[in-house]
Amino acid sequence: MSAETAPTVARWADQIRAAAADGTALRLVGGDSKAFYGPPLPADLPRLETREHGGIVAHEPTELVLTARAGTPLAEVEAALAACGQCLAFEPPHFGPDATVGGMVAAGLSGPARASVGAVRDFVLGVQLLNGRGEHLTFGGQVMKNVAGYDVSRLLAGSLGSLGVITEVSLKVLPVAPAEATLCFELAQDAALAQLARWRGHPLPLNASCWVLDDTGGAPRPLLFVRLRGAAAAVEAACTRMLADAPGERQDTAITAADWRACGEQTLPFFAQPPSPAHGLWRLSVAPTTPVLDLPGPTLVEWFGGLRWVWAPVDAGAALRQVAQAAGGHATLFRAPADAPLAAERFTPPAPALRTIQQRLQREFDPAGVFNPGRWGFGL
Template identity: 50%
Template sequence: METEHNVDDSQALLEQVNRALANATPLLIQGSNSKAFLGRAVAGEVLDTRGHRGIVSYDPTELVITARAGTPLAELSATLAAAGQMLPCEPPSFSPAATVGGMVAAGLSGPRRPWSGSVRDFVLGTRVISGLGKHLRFGGEVMKNVAGYDLSRLLAGSYGCLGLLTEVSLKVLPVPRRCLSISLEMDRARALSNLAQWGQQPLPISAACHDGQRLHLRLEGGEGSVTGAHDRLGGEALDPGFWAELNEQQLAFFDVGQPLWRLSVPNNTGVLDLPGEQLIDWSGAQRWLKSDADAEVIRALARTVGGHATCYSHGLIDSPFQPLPAALLRYHRQLKAQLDPQGIFNPGRMYAEL
């Protein structure tokens, strides 16, 4: 039975896609628009997924939940929390109205990412309307791969450029029995050195951030392991709400000012001399940077350590995502041509060539 919180609107979505194909009309896929600031602007007819919503199935004993793309992420999280479970990748919302489809399309993960995995790692299966006007199912509700590309996981982080996601099945996990956040005073170099060492040891760290003066850690697991780690590391108590504020970019660091960049760098990368104010996340693998420096300067610095940089300030530059090498761009274009031959889905959202 359909209610206002559980509506299968897939037929209407399929009809809109097929009309767009018939008329060669580009489509701007959106849910709540909470992540519209990421990527390039898209000119097209709006395709709103929010009418297609609801939890399709959820079996806490199987650790799998299936939801329609327009389902509010907050609703899915509340359903899991009521059963003592969670999405371990901690996807940020940036809005109370953020949707499950937008979560997968953006593929963004929170502070627990290095220890639990990304959004992509928890996608088991999807239903997708392709650029051939077909409503297809990929994967399933168990952890398995399919021949060729794992299309369900390719959709994570594709920003709607490969097809219209209508439904997703996700692996979930129990909430840790104990969670404790602590803060230790130390400089950036010492923090990165300690994190590199601790990463080789059985410490129950599930988040690590350095704000320039202090290293903030989250310890999660059994009572004994968390208590033991706290006794060993010491530190002052930290408000656990810090991690949600970091994840949702609500810390003072993220206040409007200089352009915001996200640098993804290899684990164990040391101190980087970056032109601006920086915040270290993901135990050093993610560096947030506020800087007026030229985009190529920032990206060149990221490349020197084997990383890349994404601009989070909308409209600042034409290519917010770091341009792809020629060979990789060719693969992206071939995949786009296979799944969206007319190029109607979010054209140019990630790269002008797509």
């Protein structure tokens, strides 16, 4: 911890210890762009704001590592990487202009490329955090082959602030791919899933996919978009082969770059047009080989079949979770409608053994229950 940032972290530690002593709780807040994700926290909880603790601590382009404080704007990190021809390959969504690095890790959400490059946790090399005792701890490091101790740094990815206040993160970064292309095919969902399964069985530089019913031109058209990234020769060869396998066309990369961004940020028309105010956006994570599912509303498919988005009422949750479980996955109420009951379960309840492990982890990191109580639901 540098002398410059020590006062901020020390003040947070005092705030945490005082909350623990008083038996109160704290709401951890970065850019607050993902507050919709998970059960809502009580509005009157005192806030611990992390945005004041920002700045890129170190960036070693030749080592493919960047370290930043938790409150650093995500856009600032991406701009610094782009200047060096590098990127966060997992394409974390911002969901707003104030997204932070700490919030990115705490939410653990990845974008369109997740199925081919990995998730947020796969790129977290090390973290510093304050636990529920106000202790400033360091886990992991700044190298890719760090095998000392438990991999707690990756455990924090997707923890939703339930284990501690992340103060600093070291991330693996990657060079921007030399070449990129997006292909578009008019295929029904079953044909698109079957074709994606065939392509996944070959050494093609597949990076992302998106299937959707496009009704922007009038009559709905089932469209499959596939993004390729890699060496120029590999991308060109893959385009030739895939367009021979199925009738389609190559898209303008300058245009599709914005479309892929809109897919990850959920600003595509599909995400902006719920069938009714009573519909929520559900996310079903399933095996990519899962066939077309019998879902109650409009659907968008990502991750080569592994991610199914569907608009459905909150009371469809039990049926959706049963469908997802039968396909080897789970269902999340990703965006709840405005009038959703507070008791509505956002996440699939864990199995009893896993729930016990999660509870024990939380007690170790946060024995007084200071951080984001109930952020998961079902007693976590």
